Amino acid sequence: MKLIKCIIRPNKVDEVKDALAKLSIAGMTVTEVRGHGKQKGHTAIYRGKEYNVSLLPKMEIEIVVPDNMADDVVKAVVQAARTGEIGDGRVFVLPVLESYRIRTGEKES
Amino acid sequence: MNQADTAWMLISTALVLLMTPALAFFYGGLVRSKNTLNTMMMSFISLGFVGVLWATVGYSIALTPGNNWVGDMSRLFLSGVGLEPEGAIVAITIPHMLYMAFQGTFCIITAALISGAIVERMRFSAYVAFICIWSLAIYAPLAHWVWGGGWLADMGALDYAGGTVVHINAGVAALVAAIVVGKRRDYPSSSLIPHNVPFVLLGAGLLWFGWFGFNAGSALAAGPAAGLAFVTTMLAPAATLVVWTFLDMMRSGKPTAVGAATAIVVGLVAITPAAGFISPMNAILLGAIAAVPSYIGLIIRAKSSLDDSLDVVAAHGVGGTVGALLTGVFAQKSLNGLADGALFGNPYQLVVQGTAVLAAIVYSGVGTFVILKLVGLVLPLRATASEETSGLDITGHGEEAYMHVGTTMSAVEPGPGARAPQSVLKPASI
Numbered sequence: 384m385k386l387i388k389c390i391i392r393p394n395k396v397d398e399v400k401d402a403l404a405k406l407s408i409a410g411m412t413v414t415e416v417r418g419h420g421k422q423k424g425h426t427a428i429y430r431g432k433e434y435n436v437s438l439l440p441k442m443e444i445e446i447v448v449p450d451n452m453a454d455d456v457v458k459a460v461v462q463a464a465r466t467g468e469i470g471d472g473r474v475f476v477l478p479v480l481e482s483y484r485i486r487t488g489e490k491e492s
Numbered sequence: 493m494n495q496a497d498t499a500w501m502l503i504s505t506a507l508v509l510l511m512t513p514a515l516a517f518f519y520g521g522l523v524r525s526k527n528t529l530n531t532m533m534m535s536f537i538s539l540g541f542v543g544v545l546w547a548t549v550g551y552s553i554a555l556t557p558g559n560n561w562v563g564d565m566s567r568l569f570l571s572g573v574g575l576e577p578e579g580a581i582v583a584i585t586i587p588h589m590l591y592m593a594f595q596g597t598f599c600i601i602t603a604a605l606i607s608g609a610i611v612e613r614m615r616f617s618a619y620v621a622f623i624c625i626w627s628l629a630i631y632a633p634l635a636h637w638v639w640g641g642g643w644l645a646d647m648g649a650l651d652y653a654g655g656t657v658v659h660i661n662a663g664v665a666a667l668v669a670a671i672v673v674g675k676r677r678d679y680p681s682s683s684l685i686p687h688n689v690p691f692v693l694l695g696a697g698l699l700w701f702g703w704f705g706f707n708a709g710s711a712l713a714a715g716p717a718a719g720l721a722f723v724t725t726m727l728a729p730a731a732t733l734v735v736w737t738f739l740d741m742m743r744s745g746k747p748t749a750v751g752a753a754t755a756i757v758v759g760l761v762a763i764t765p766a767a768g769f770i771s772p773m774n775a776i777l778l779g780a781i782a783a784v785p786s787y788i789g790l791i792i793r794a795k796s797s798l799d800d801s802l803d804v805v806a807a808h809g810v811g812g813t814v815g816a817l818l819t820g821v822f823a824q825k826s827l828n829g830l831a832d833g834a835l836f837g838n839p840y841q842l843v844v845q846g847t848a849v850l851a852a853i854v855y856s857g858v859g860t861f862v863i864l865k866l867v868g869l870v871l872p873l874r875a876t877a878s879e880e881t882s883g884l885d886i887t888g889h890g891e892e893a894y895m896h897v898g899t900t901m902s903a904v905e906p907g908p909g910a911r912a913p914q915s916v917l918k919p920a921s922i
Contacts, residue, residue, distance in 0.1 A: 394682070
């Protein structure tokens with residue numbers, strides 16, 4: 384099993400979800416996150432003082448899939464989330480050692 | 493001069509002024525979090541620009557003798573608007589100056605109402621230019637027609653507190669603005685849902701509170717007429733809320749909170765032209781009836797390609813029209829001393845009401861279109877695609893509504909050469 388962790392633009396969540404649905408991905412975890420890579424932040428002004436907001440809002444989608452599906456999922460996410468501009472985000476693929484379903488306690492393979 | 497009247501009108505003026513911040517919360521809660529401040533600012537900015545324009549110019553266009561169509565401009569920069577009641581267009585017992593301020597709060601909120609149709613994509617500068625011109629060229633003349641001794645007043649059109657001047661006017665302007673400015677780039681594909689429903693309820697509640705000043709204050713005196721308008725303003729939205737709840741239950745099985753907030757606004761809009769003219773029981777009827785067309789209008793809009801983002805047309809346009817027409821049905825001379833409606837043997841009143849509604853629709857519709865096109869020649873009406881994606885709070889105002897200070901920001905010391913960001917955090921590997 385692989386954990387696929389996608390950090391994407393907030394406005395791309397719907398498109399990525401649709402792309403994953405086409406691959407019959409049943410479950411996912413979505414989190415609002417902040418961060419930055421090469422993308423520069425923006426300037427904010429509060430009470431006469433300028434601030435540089437360096438951490439920008441992103442969305443993180445986590446999916447666990449069988450090993451043989453990982454490549455297809457990554458491809459689908461990259462395609463759906465891409466705008467071609469700096470700030471499109473990243474996809475990480477991590478190995479998953481074990482997985483349990485809490486309701487039944489059974490170990491999944 | 494009557495001191496009781498003056499006291500009530502001081503309070504009423506403050507109450508109506510509060511409705512504009514209330515509207516900011518109502519609208520602000522309905523948009524996505526990245527556009528909260530921009531949406532709320534669209535209401536707040538009217539307090540400034542339209543407030544100044546009303547005192548300097550607008551009041552002279554609207555509420556001075558002049559002819560049937562427009563005032564004579566005799567009160568420019570408030571010349572001759574003093575502390576005595578004399579000199580106002582209507583007989584009052586309060587300082588002329590206070591009457592001017594009370595009327596100004598109406599102009600301010602009417603301009604702000606339109607913003608609900610164009611939130612999340614109109615450029616702020618173009619919006620401000622638009623409401624400035626609109627409040628002088630559309631609102632002020634229409635106010636003159638109805639309240640300043642213009643042709644609709646002569647005809648006997650009944651508009652107690654602004655069903656025609658405020659709500660139909662803003663509703664039609666909203667419809668035209670939504671079309672001219674165009675829909676949001678992600679409409680209707682993306683989930684454009686309210687980001688803070690408690691804000692919406694807070695806004696609706698404060699609007700109701702302020703509306704007591706709007707309607708009961710329109711009596712311009714602390715007398716029986718104010719009492720009647722106060723009671724009808726309490727009962728009509730109550731009835732709308734009850735009917736709306738049942739409609740919600742029938743349609744989706746659940747009474748929604750956004751629906752309840754909308755219902756209250758629809759009921760308030762509908763009772764506005766009728767407030768001091770009809771009996772409390774008829775106000776309940778009026779409020780109950782008004783729920784249906786606006787509810788249907790809202791459903792039709794949601795299925796259409798019209799991006800009237802916050803349903804200004806369904807709430808104010810449709811609600812205002814229903815209210816203005818029903819005023820011609822339920823008006824009762826024994827209560828208002830002016831005219832009976834169709835229910836009390838004067839069906840002609842309905843014709844008069846219909847004429848006023850039509851006049852407001854045509855004038856506001858055409859005028860708004862022309863103003864937007866003119867503004868569009870000088871200033872782009874639309875935000876760019878990337879501004880729309882990032883949100884208009886950051887791109888338009890340099891602020892965000894919700895931010896975790898300390899973890900995400902580092903102060904940039906003002907001064908020459910000190911503009912480079914000094915990140916307190918190591919760059920993440922994103």
